[in-house]
Structure formats: structure tokens, C-alpha cells
Amino acid sequence: xxxxxxxxxxxxxxxxxxxxxxxxxxxxxxxxxxxxxxxxxxxxxxxxxxxxxxxxxxxxxxxxxxxxxxxxxxxxxxxxxxxxxxxxxxxxxxxxxxxxxxxxxxxxxxxxxxxxxxxxxxxxxxxxxxxxxxxxxxxxxxxxxxxxxxxxxxxxxxxxxxxxxxxxxxxxxxxxxxxxxxxxxxxxxxxxxxxxxxxxxxxxxxxxxxxxxxxxxxxxxxxxxxxxxxxxxxxxxxxxxxxxxxxxxxxxxxxxxxxxxxxxxxxxxxxxxxxxxxxxxxxxxxxxxxxxxxxxxxxxxxxxxxxxxxxxxxxxxxxxxxxxxxxxxxxxxxxxxxxxxxxxxxxxxxxxxxxxxxxxxxxxxxxxxxxxxxxxxxxxxxxxxxxxxxxxxxxxxxxxxxxxxxx
Numbered sequence: 001x002x003x004x005x006x007x008x009x010x011x012x013x014x015x016x017x018x019x020x021x022x023x024x025x026x027x028x029x030x031x032x033x034x035x036x037x038x039x040x041x042x043x044x045x046x047x048x049x050x051x052x053x054x055x056x057x058x059x060x061x062x063x064x065x066x067x068x069x070x071x072x073x074x075x076x077x078x079x080x081x082x083x084x085x086x087x088x089x090x091x092x093x094x095x096x097x098x099x100x101x102x103x104x105x106x107x108x109x110x111x112x113x114x115x116x117x118x119x120x121x122x123x124x125x126x127x128x129x130x131x132x133x134x135x136x137x138x139x140x141x142x143x144x145x146x147x148x149x150x151x152x153x154x155x156x157x158x159x160x161x162x163x164x165x166x167x168x169x170x171x172x173x174x175x176x177x178x179x180x181x182x183x184x185x186x187x188x189x190x191x192x193x194x195x196x197x198x199x200x201x202x203x204x205x206x207x208x209x210x211x212x213x214x215x216x217x218x219x220x221x222x223x224x225x226x227x228x229x230x231x232x233x234x235x236x237x238x239x240x241x242x243x244x245x246x247x248x249x250x251x252x253x254x255x256x257x258x259x260x261x262x263x264x265x266x267x268x269x270x271x272x273x274x275x276x277x278x279x280x281x282x283x284x285x286x287x288x289x290x291x292x293x294x295x296x297x298x299x300x301x302x303x304x305x306x307x308x309x310x311x312x313x314x315x316x317x318x319x320x321x322x323x324x325x326x327x328x329x330x331x332x333x334x335x336x337x338x339x340x341x342x343x344x345x346x347x348x349x350x351x352x353x354x355x356x357x358x359x360x361x362x363x364x365x366x367x368x369x370x371x372x373x374x375x376x377x378x379x380x381x382x383x384x385x386x387x388x389x390x391x392x393x394x395x396x397x398x399x400x401x402x403x404x405x406x407x
Contacts, residue, residue, distance in 0.1 A: 002169040003127075004029060007039040007137065007159035011176040012233035013079050014044035022174075022233060023086035026132055030092065035127045037166065039137045039159040040083055042075025050075060065110035069139075069149045072111075073098070076136035076155070084134045094132040097122060099158065102133075104140035106148045109289060113148035114216075115140060115157065118165035135162065153214025160217045164224040171226055173213065174233035179240030180205070180212050182405040183257040187393050190406040194255060195238075198245040201255045201348050204382045208258035208346035218242065245350060253351035253358065254403045259396045260346075261389055263293075264313040265339040265375070268323070271307060272331035273300040280326050281307060288322040290315045293344070294377040294384065304331060308375065310386060313340050342374065343392035346384035347399060359383050365402035371395050 006026060013019045022040070030036045050071050054063040063071075080096035087094035103119035126133045137155025140148050150157050156173060163171040180202065181191040197205075199222035206215035212230055221228055221242065231239030271277050278297075285292060295309045311319055316338060327334055352358050362383055366373060371394060375386040387395050400406060 002034045003037075003166060004034050005037045005039065005159050005163040005166070005168045005171045007155060007171075007173045008041065008233055009155065009173075009175045010041040010044035010046070012174055013040055013083065016082075018233075019043075019079070019082050020086045020090075023083055023090055023092075025174075025233065026083075026094075027087055027090055027092040030132055037123060037127070037133045037135055037162060037168070038083070039135045039155055039162065040076060040079045041137050041155040042072075043079055046075040046078070047072060066146065069110050069113075069147050072149050073136070073139045073147050076138050080134040080136045084132075087132055087134075092132060093130055094134050095126050096134040096136070097126070098136045099139035100141035100145075100147065102135050102162070104158065104161070106140040106142060106150070108142050108144075108146070108148070110146075111149055112151045112289060113140060113142075115150070115161050115220075118161055120162065120165045123162070123166060151214075151216075153217065156214045156217035157220060160221045160224075160226050160228065163226050163228070164220070168226075171221075171228035172239075173228055173230045175212060175230060176232065176234070177212065177230075178232045178235070178237050179230050180242075181256070183396055183400050184259065187259065187396050188257070188400045188406075191400070192405065192407070194240050196241045196243060196249075197255060198249055198350055199242060200245065200381055201249075201350055202242045204346070204348040204379070205256055205258045208260060208344060208348065208382065208384060213242075250351045250354055252349060253355045254347050254349040254405065255351075256348055257396050257400045257403075257405065258344075258346045258348065259392050260344040261392060262313045263310050263340075263342045263344055263386065263389075264316040265308060265310050265342055265386065266316070266319055266323070267306060267308040267337045267339070268327075268330060269306050269335045269337060270304045270331060270333035272334070273303050273305045277330055278307065280329055281323065284322040284326045285319055288315075288318045290319050290322070294375055294386065296375055296377075304333065310342070310344070310375065316340065341389050342386050343389040344384055344386055345392060345395045345399060346382055347403065348382045350381050352381050352383075361402055362399055365398040366395055369394055369398040371398070 106113035
């Protein structure tokens with residue numbers, strides 16, 4: 001008997017028929033002799049509609065984050081109950097558990113909480129009683145009992161974390177695509193499915209805009225050694241296995257191309273070039289719970305310099321507010337500038353460690369396409385650039401072709 005965790009995304013449970021389809025798949029897995037924990041997201045569109053409702057009743061200011069967590073957690077709770085009902089209708093036995101009931105404890109950062117601990121006693125008890133456990137993704141509770149949510153893609157994190165906590169034999173992430181592709185197939189029609197990918201590559205692709213998996217989930221899987229497979233809930237095709245790095249993986253120089261839209265750039269001009277300036281800037285950003293990405297600082301000239309960084313466009317208002325408060329301490333001439341309408345394109349591959357010329361080939365592909373580069377960032381296995389959002393799809397196609405990923 002194997003212990004299996006399965007996760008179904010919003011599109012996989014987007015209609016009553018799809019919920020019944022997932023219920024059949026889950027029940028078949030149990031009837032094959034396995035114990036099953038199934039993590040589900042809210043039905044597609046439900047979370048967006050709840051956010052819209054919140055903004056309609058609170059048009060003058062952003063809704064209170066604590067109450068947003070209470071509201072948004074209901075989406076997943078609806079789905080676990082409906083799926084459990086569908087399993088019962090098929091002759092199975094299932095019980096639904098919220099994140100709190102399943103023992104998922106988090107910190108107190110509402111809307112972007114981090115898992116602190118999981119005590120899965122209730123999950124084991126339900127499994128031992130012969131139940132399929134339908135677990136609400138995306139949520140947990142604080143030590144004081146307040147409901148929290150884990151941010152977009154948090155159901156992936158719930159599945160990976162629970163798989164680690166209960167020492168599952170297998171974790172399957174079911175979505176609406178057959179696996180991880182060399183690029184978004186909606187952008188690059190010739191994108192190919194990747195058979196296996198390392199944690200590091202998957203983490204870089206997820207953090208660079210690939211929407212198949214949430215980056216925190218991959219990071220968690222890597223830390224606790226949770227091998228998982230990304231599969232399509234609509235068919236039985238093999239998916240993409242995400243696992244520890246093996247020697248043969250380095251033979252592939254570039255594994256894939258990722259793109260991330262809805263980015264913004266913040267530039268602080270003429271800041272004083274002295275110790276403590278960067279700490280003041282990024283301390284203010286951290287206090288606003290804003291996650292930043294690329295950072296560039298220019299060479300100092302006459303005691304002043306410029307610092308630029310990128311972030312999600314949705315976080316730009318919070319970043320601006322936090323920086324305006326510290327701007328007077330950054331230098332007499334310090335000025336704040338912001339730019340939206342930009343996007344990030346990245347190439348990822350562990351083979352980049354042992355092969356030269358990747359950046360040159362990437363930049364030439366963009367130059368040949370007449371696409372201007374605004375910022376550049378590199379790591380051991382990734383090169384990323386910022387371009388105009390209107391050019392991001394052409395950029396992705398050009399780079400994908402340049403590295404021979406079309407075939």
C-alpha cells in the first residue's frame with residue numbers, strides 16, 4: 001500500500017463535471033490499494049470573483065487583509081466539500097478537512113503566510129479509518145487560531161508540505177497541461193514537454209514566471225526531498241518528474257524559457273554612496289512585505305549612485321509608499337521613479353554551469369528581433385532580462401528558437 005498525495009488545480013475542478021472526473025480519479029487511486037490525500041484549489045474564477053466582491057464593498061480602501069483571508073479560504077472549502085460529496089456518490093468514503101483541521105500552522109502574515117509546522121494527526125486518523133482525505137489547499141491557521149492564506153499558488157505548497165509531513169510515497173500535481181514545457185505553449189506553439197527536470201531548474205523557472213508550479217512549493221520540495229510529478233487531470237499521459245539533479249542532466253544546456261508579465265521597475269536616482277543606504281531602501285521594502293526580484297546599482301560618481309529593482313506591478317503602490325517615507329534619508333538629491341508595462345524573460349538550465357556562450361546567444365537573438373534590453377540579471381543556471389511587456393512574447397519565441405528548443 002502506497003501513501004499518495006494528489007493536488008488538483010482550479011481548472012481541474014472548474015465545473016461539476018470536472019469535480020466528478022477528479023473524484024473518479026481519486027477513488028480509482030484508492031481502490032488500487034493506496035491511501036490518498038487529495039488537495040484541491042478553489043474552482044477556477046472563484047477566487048477572482050471573491051476579490052472583486054471585496055473591492056466592491058470596500059471601494060475607498062484596500063480590504064483588510066485579515067478579512068480577505070477569511071473570505072478567500074472559503075473557495076477551497078467549497079471545493080473539498082463538493083469533491084467529497086462526489087466521491088460518496090460514486091460509492092467511496094471521503095472526509096473534507098480545512099487547513100486548520102489538518103494541522104497546518106502558519107505565521108501571521110495575512111494573504112502571504114508561510115507554513116511554520118504541520119501536525120498531521122487528524123489526517124492519519126482519517127486515512128486509517130479508510131477515508132480519502134480531501135484537504136483544502138492555500139490555507140492554514142496561526143497559533144492564535146486566525147485563518148491565513150498562503151498566496152497565489154498556495155495549494156501546490158499545501159500538497160508538497162503535506163507530502164513531506166506524512167512521508168508520502170508519491171506526490172502528483174494535477175493541472176490543465178501535460179507537464180512542464182520548454183516555454184508556455186500558448187506563447188510558443190512549438191514548445192516541448194520536459195520529461196524530467198531538477199529542483200533547481202524548476203525553481204528558477206517557477207520564480208521566473210512559469211505558472212505550472214509556485215516557486216515556494218519547489219523550494220519546499222527540494223529542502224525535504226519530495227519528488228513530485230506534474231500531470232494533466234484530463235488524461236493519463238505521463239507528466240514531468242521533478243527530482244534531485246543527476247549527472248546526465250547537465251548535457252542539456254538550456255532546459256526552458258520563462259516569461260513573467262505585470263512587472264514594474266523602481267529606480268532611486270542620486271542616492272548617497274555611503275554605508276547604510278541599501279539597508280535603508282530594502283529595509284523599507286521588507287517592512288511592507290514586498291518581494292523584489294532583480295537589483296542593479298550603478299557605479300558611483302561624485303559620491304552618488306542610482307539603484308533600480310523590479311517587483312510585481314501589484315506591489316508597486318506599497319513599495320512607493322514605503323520608500324517615500326525614507327527618501328529624505330537617502331541623500332539631498334535622491335528622487336524616486338517608477339516604470340510599469342515591463343516583463344521578464346529568462347533562460348534556465350543546469351547545463352549553463354559547464355557551457356559558455358549562453359548569454360551571448362540570448363542577447364543576439366533579442367538584437368536580431370529588434371528587442372531592447374532594459375536590465376540583466378544572472379545566476380549560475382539562469383540569465384534573465386527585462387523588456388517592454390508588449391515585446392515579451394516575441395522575445396520568448398526568438399530565444400526559444402535560438403537555443404533549438406522547438407524540436
